Amino acid sequence: MDRPDHLIWKKLLAHVQKRSPNLWRQWFEEIEPVAFDGGVFLLRVRNTVQHRYLQRDCAQAFTDAAQEATDRLVAVRFLAPEAEVRELEDDAAQEHGKNGSAQLIEARPRNATPRIGLPSGGELILNPDYNFENFVIGPGNRFAHAAALAVAENPGLTYNPMFIYGGVGLGKTHLLQAVCARILERNPDTQITYISCEDFITQFMDAVQVGQMAGFRHHFRDVDLLVIDDIHFLANRDRTQEEFFHTFNSLHQARRQIILSSDAAPDEIPHLEGRLVSRFKWGLVADIQAPDYETRVAIVKQKAKVRGVELPSEVAELIAERCHANIRELEGALTKIQMQANLDESPISMALARTAMGVETNMHANKATIEVIVNAVTEYYDVTLSNLQSKRRQRSIAQPRQVCMYFARRFTRYSLEEIGGYFGGRDHTTVLHAVRTVQSYLEQDPEFARRVGQIEATILSNA
Numbered sequence: 247m248d249r250p251d252h253l254i255w256k257k258l259l260a261h262v263q264k265r266s267p268n269l270w271r272q273w274f275e276e277i278e279p280v281a282f283d284g285g286v287f288l289l290r291v292r293n294t295v296q297h298r299y300l301q302r303d304c305a306q307a308f309t310d311a312a313q314e315a316t317d318r319l320v321a322v323r324f325l326a327p328e329a330e331v332r333e334l335e336d337d338a339a340q341e342h343g344k345n346g347s348a349q350l351i352e353a354r355p356r357n358a359t360p361r362i363g364l365p366s367g368g369e370l371i372l373n374p375d376y377n378f379e380n381f382v383i384g385p386g387n388r389f390a391h392a393a394a395l396a397v398a399e400n401p402g403l404t405y406n407p408m409f410i411y412g413g414v415g416l417g418k419t420h421l422l423q424a425v426c427a428r429i430l431e432r433n434p435d436t437q438i439t440y441i442s443c444e445d446f447i448t449q450f451m452d453a454v455q456v457g458q459m460a461g462f463r464h465h466f467r468d469v470d471l472l473v474i475d476d477i478h479f480l481a482n483r484d485r486t487q488e489e490f491f492h493t494f495n496s497l498h499q500a501r502r503q504i505i506l507s508s509d510a511a512p513d514e515i516p517h518l519e520g521r522l523v524s525r526f527k528w529g530l531v532a533d534i535q536a537p538d539y540e541t542r543v544a545i546v547k548q549k550a551k552v553r554g555v556e557l558p559s560e561v562a563e564l565i566a567e568r569c570h571a572n573i574r575e576l577e578g579a580l581t582k583i584q585m586q587a588n589l590d591e592s593p594i595s596m597a598l599a600r601t602a603m604g605v606e607t608n609m610h611a612n613k614a615t616i617e618v619i620v621n622a623v624t625e626y627y628d629v630t631l632s633n634l635q636s637k638r639r640q641r642s643i644a645q646p647r648q649v650c651m652y653f654a655r656r657f658t659r660y661s662l663e664e665i666g667g668y669f670g671g672r673d674h675t676t677v678l679h680a681v682r683t684v685q686s687y688l689e690q691d692p693e694f695a696r697r698v699g700q701i702e703a704t705i706l707s708n709a
């Protein structure tokens with residue numbers, strides 16, 4: 247059994263990072279290459295959640311990387327934290343025709359494996375990114391986060407059930423899994439069933455069909471924690487609602503924690519039985535609102551950190567400005583930018599980010615300096631630069647100031663802070679607000695759009 251060459255290991259990691267930036271996580275650097283044996287890299291992972299993530303999502307990427315790093319047909323095997331690798335006696339190894347060989351003993355964990363997911367094989371895999379440490383708190387999710395944390399500290403005793411609702415991609419699943427992860431960290435023996443509502447429905451129907459209701463009930467009722475994600479899918483499912491009603495009562499009476507997420511508040515889920523609606527409100531109902539600009543910037547930075555990406559602040563701001571509907575969009579933009587950086591083999595810059603995100607890059611834009619913009623705008627509105635830089639807020643000055651900010655943002659590479667500073671020491675939220683205001687006028691007011699169009703033509707002809 248050889249210890250893997252450190253350099254090869256570094257190379258392997260670099261390949262994964264480069265080829266699969268969307269899978270890459272900072273903690274990959276903590277994986278321990280324990281052996282290189284018979285063409286197989288044995289890699290030890292520090293915790294079970296990470297181990298499952300690697301096995302499920304990353305096997306191919308690591309195998310490809312191992313082959314690139316060694317230029318040989320090699321394989322990769324992830325070892326669970328508790329697996330032991332024992333070296334065979336040399337004699338024994340020679341009998342096997344090998345020169346020293348690792349024997350892998352897949353040890354069971356000392357404690358019983360936490361039962362997450364389903365007895366019928368489909369084990370639930372928690373996403374290692376979805377923990378409290380990686381969750382960015384902002385005004386839109388502060389309350390839901392606090393509730394989730396409280397439940398994780400004292401399952402069954404604080405809020406039961408905990409019901410979290412909000413739009414798509416706002417962090418419901420993340421919070422649900424963070425609670426599971428935290429509870430398992432504290433007490434690995436906790437019996438958890440975590441399931442999507444759709445799977446709950448399917449399993450219920452299967453159980454009915456094959457007449458195995460006892461097993462089904464055991465699985466959902468004899469647990470410490472039942473988490474059902476996207477419970478709104480119960481809409482219109484009368485029989486499943488009936489079964490869930492009894493599941494709920496049984497757990498609640500036994501003071502077992504129930505956590506539910508939904509895209510709507512309990513009384514806004516269509517075709518949900520009244521008795522379920524009222525039960526969903528017994529504990530704590532918390533909503534999650536779309537993140538504001540600051541929170542989005544913080545989330546992008548957080549995602550970049552987890553992925554080990556060097557992201558300049560202004561690029562994080564650009565992403566946060568462009569993507570406001572939901573957080574998956576932010577992540578998608580980050581992935582595109584990472585891919586572009588790999589392709590160009592260059593660090594992430596504003597220009598690269600704009601290209602990656604397909605943001606219009608006007609041929610003239612690079613030459614449209616702030617002076618050209620200010621000249622065109624001040625001339626059109628008959629104001630002076632010092633008017634624009636003053637504190638005055640009347641419309642005759644505020645509007646040209648906003649138009650300047652809008653063009654500065656579109657045509658120059660200055661950050662929001664820099665633009666705000668230039669126009670009278672204003673902060674970045676003012677600039678952002680100006681850009682948004684101008685954009686919405688452009689959409690709603692054709693006369694305004696025509697005037698701005700004229701100014702734009704002047705800018706471009708002078709650029």
Ligand code: ADP
Pocket residue numbers: 375376380381382383384387412413414415416417418419420421545548573574577
């Ligand atoms: P939902 O279940 O509400 O549709 P998810 O929990 O799947 O949304 O979140 C979508 C993505 O956004 C996930 O990658 C998640 O990590 C991320 N996300 C959402 N909210 C936050 C937050 N407050 N901090 C960090 N990441 C977040």
Ligand code: MG
Pocket residue numbers: 418419420475
């Ligand atoms: Mg979800």
